[in-house]
Amino acid sequence: MDIILDNFGLYRDGLLKTLQICIYAAIGSLVLGTVIATFRVSPFPPLRATGTAWVTVFRNCPLAVVLFFCAFGLPELGIRGAYFWFGVSGLVLYTSAFVCEAVRSGINAVPLGQAEAARAVGLTYVQSLRQIVLPQALRSVVPPLGSVMIAMVKNSAIVGAFGVGGDLFSVQARLTSAQGLALIPVLLGVAAGYLIITIPAGVALGAIERRLSVVR
Amino acid sequence: MHWNAVLRVGAALVALAMAATGCGQQQSLGTGTSTPPVAQDARFEPGTTMAKIANAHAIRIGTKFDQPLFGQQTLGGKLTGFDTEIGRTIAGALGISPDQVQWVEAPSAQREELIKQGKVDLVVATYTINDKRRQQVSFAGPYYIAGQSFMVKSDNNTITGPDSLRPTKARVCSVQGSTPAENIRKYIDPNQLTVFDVYSKCADALRTGQVDVVTTDNVVLLGFVANSNGGFKLVGDTFTKEPYGIGIRKGDVAFCTFINNALTQAAKSGVYANAWKTTAGKVTTQTPELPALDPCS
Numbered sequence: 001m002d003i004i005l006d007n008f009g010l011y012r013d014g015l016l017k018t019l020q021i022c023i024y025a026a027i028g029s030l031v032l033g034t035v036i037a038t039f040r041v042s043p044f045p046p047l048r049a050t051g052t053a054w055v056t057v058f059r060n061c062p063l064a065v066v067l068f069f070c071a072f073g074l075p076e077l078g079i080r081g082a083y084f085w086f087g088v089s090g091l092v093l094y095t096s097a098f099v100c101e102a103v104r105s106g107i108n109a110v111p112l113g114q115a116e117a118a119r120a121v122g123l124t125y126v127q128s129l130r131q132i133v134l135p136q137a138l139r140s141v142v143p144p145l146g147s148v149m150i151a152m153v154k155n156s157a158i159v160g161a162f163g164v165g166g167d168l169f170s171v172q173a174r175l176t177s178a179q180g181l182a183l184i185p186v187l188l189g190v191a192a193g194y195l196i197i198t199i200p201a202g203v204a205l206g207a208i209e210r211r212l213s214v215v216r
Numbered sequence: 217m218h219w220n221a222v223l224r225v226g227a228a229l230v231a232l233a234m235a236a237t238g239c240g241q242q243q244s245l246g247t248g249t250s251t252p253p254v255a256q257d258a259r260f261e262p263g264t265t266m267a268k269i270a271n272a273h274a275i276r277i278g279t280k281f282d283q284p285l286f287g288q289q290t291l292g293g294k295l296t297g298f299d300t301e302i303g304r305t306i307a308g309a310l311g312i313s314p315d316q317v318q319w320v321e322a323p324s325a326q327r328e329e330l331i332k333q334g335k336v337d338l339v340v341a342t343y344t345i346n347d348k349r350r351q352q353v354s355f356a357g358p359y360y361i362a363g364q365s366f367m368v369k370s371d372n373n374t375i376t377g378p379d380s381l382r383p384t385k386a387r388v389c390s391v392q393g394s395t396p397a398e399n400i401r402k403y404i405d406p407n408q409l410t411v412f413d414v415y416s417k418c419a420d421a422l423r424t425g426q427v428d429v430v431t432t433d434n435v436v437l438l439g440f441v442a443n444s445n446g447g448f449k450l451v452g453d454t455f456t457k458e459p460y461g462i463g464i465r466k467g468d469v470a471f472c473t474f475i476n477n478a479l480t481q482a483a484k485s486g487v488y489a490n491a492w493k494t495t496a497g498k499v500t501t502q503t504p505e506l507p508a509l510d511p512c513s
Contacts, residue, residue: 083410170392
């Protein structure tokens with residue numbers, strides 16, 4: 001406990017940095033994942049192929065590999081940037097594949113008649129998705145999306161190792177190998193930090209789920 | 217294409233597993249570039265570590281296998297570097313020829329455990345002597361004083377030392393949780409620091425222009441300068457002191473004294489200077505003198 005209190009500033013900064021990474025990555029991956037999901041259910045084969053390829057690549061590559069390509073592959077192609085944004089991009093790409101599959105399952109759960117009725121009254125494909133299908137689909141996928149988001153918070157621990165640094169998990173390396181403190185209490189502090197983010201996130205998701213649920 | 221990718225990922229996983237299990241493997245490797253003398257009539261008081269090693273005619277030395285210029289395994293399996301030459305010199309003083317030395321890989325994080333568990337007789341592995349480590353092991357030496365320094369691209373003339381980092385807003389790279397990374401924080405703003413898990417990633421970031429400076433011990437940087445085909449250079453003097461010692465079992469004063477005598481002897485006979493010139497001396501013009509040795513305790 002003393003270790004956590006003595007280094008409270010370091011833990012707090014780490015928590016804020018992790019939170020910052022996660023908020024950007026959550027917004028990015030939810031938007032991108034939903035777009036990819038609409039690709040996957042699109043009637044236009046090239047879009048479907050793009051969506052399928054995207055999910056196949058990013059869902060099946062380890063996050064560390066995706067991050068490696070973002071942090072070292074992009075500069076190799078002449079793209080310069082802050083490692084923070086490379087890290088966030090990697091996390092967004094990876095998480096978007098899981099978001100996509102969750103959203104797609106929601107779209108598939110919307111009865112086919114809904115889409116057919118939308119087309120019958122003259123809505124275009126994009127209109128029917130936006131007005132009819134997605135609002136119903138997104139309600140039903142709050143629980144799986146919540147799991148994906150919580151997994152993303154935990155995955156963000158890897159981002160620190162790709163030049164970002166200063167996140168909650170890298171607090172561990174600074175305290176143990178640089179200052180020689182015992183590993184277990186330091187890691188307990190790190191674990192507590194992640195719980196501070198994930199448990200309220202879970203509670204909030206439960207509230208959102210109750211608010212959005214409709215009687216069918 | 218698809219199966220090709222699958223195979224490639226598979227091969228990477230196998231390589232990773234092999235690297236993971238290869239740690240701490242013992243292997244006998246051939247001689248290096250210089251040949252330290254082997255004592256023919258080595259006799260030691262019974263019961264000492266020296267007598268044990270000399271009678272068994274086998275010594276196990278822990279060193280780095282991936283540290284250019286100090287302890288690096290070549291593709292042919294040979295170990296070359298200043299640390300391995302120092303190890304061979306000590307083995308020679310015990311009457312053991314260089315090709316009878318059993319080398320054990322000693323990564324930074326495992327050095328104390330290897331000594332405490334008796335898996336090695338001594339460790340020569342860019343091993344900085346400090347009080348925290350002295351609580352777990354004893355040190356002979358130091359046999360070399362390294363220090364933290366800076367590596368930049370060859371065409372960079374704005375970085376001259378630690379005090380030039382803040383005004384130039386240089387992006388500095390080092391390894392997460394390492395002593396050099398903590399040392400440099402005094403000289404820069406937090407957002408100037410980029411940290412990775414290994415120095416090779418820092419060198420890569422320097423090459424692609426993602427960072428401006430890499431900082432750690434000068435000898436580690438020298439290895440990267442040597443492999444950069446003139447792309448990188450060292451700048452500024454060292455601004456810390458890292459005395460490299462030889463790690464042995466805690467409290468083995470007799471062995472410590474013996475190693476210190478062997479080092480002094482090697483410095484007198486020119487073996488020490490020769491060991492440097494044939495290894496780390498290839499990329500620097502300076503040849504170090506043997507530093508003043510710490511008393512054994």
